[in-house]
Amino acid sequence: MRLKRGFYSRNTETVAKELLGKVLVNGMCKGKIVETEAYFGPNDPASHAFGKVTKRNIIMFQKPGIAYVYFTYGNHWMFNVVTEKKGVPGAVLIRALEPLEGIKIMKMRRNKIKDLTNGPGKLTQALGIDRSFNGKDLTNGSLFIENSREKPRILTTTRIGINRGKDMPLRFYIKNSVFVSRK
């Protein structure tokens, strides 16, 4: 069962924690979400939505349950899920997956047999997510997130790779998972 809009239309931190253990699907490829980060708006200096609305960050202000995909460091796509009610900015960065299905395809896309999805740029490559998915509705289409009954043990840390808002504990990952990008 894919997650419905109501799941995403809540506090960003809550959604980030509850996404752990759920399953990200794009076509043939599936992976369990094992690591996420929450990004807010005006109160979060690390967020793209800190400050004014721009062509890039406007996706974060739109309806919950759509994809926010952006390009960084000259070669990497980042996949986020938009949260909060329409008009309120928020997104959850998916940082790592545990590969479940379509692993052969992931290996082909990554041109590797290991480290397929243990980082935000790696998992987008493995699942074939790029610019064309920006703004796509996850409640309707080939890219979506499946519910699960799993209630994982969650660890919380500060976010990775940012320069501002470094002290905010908004990174979450599943305890003992070997598929996270870092411990």
Next chain:
DNA sequence: GCCTCGATTGACT
């Protein structure tokens, strides 16, 4: 128009 730098990765010492 020009300049800076990034929610990263992979190669190398």
Next chain:
DNA sequence: GTCAATCGAGGCA
């Protein structure tokens, strides 16, 4: 552990 690759968005003029 260090560091280069690589390009578009965003800020400023």
